[in-house]
Amino acid sequence: MNNMTSARRGMIERLVTIQNAPGNEHIDILTITGFMTDEQVAAHLARYEAQELTRVFNLKGRRRAA
Secondary structure, eight states: OTTOOHHHHHHHHHHHHHHTSTTOOOOOHHHHHTTSOHHHHHHHHHHHHHHHHHHHHHHHHHHHHO
16 A cells, blocks of 8 residues: 555545444455556446435435434
């Protein structure tokens, strides 16, 4: 990881944070992203961030309905 740019390191850290949130599916982030370009990692992160926002929004909606 020493050759990793700070931008890529930040993206990986955000992916790990999302992955470790309760209720999320755990996958091996470092294995998957190790073969990706920075642009692919950014796209992967954007998808996970969108999924996380949807998951949190749905949880809040269920709490209000209860």
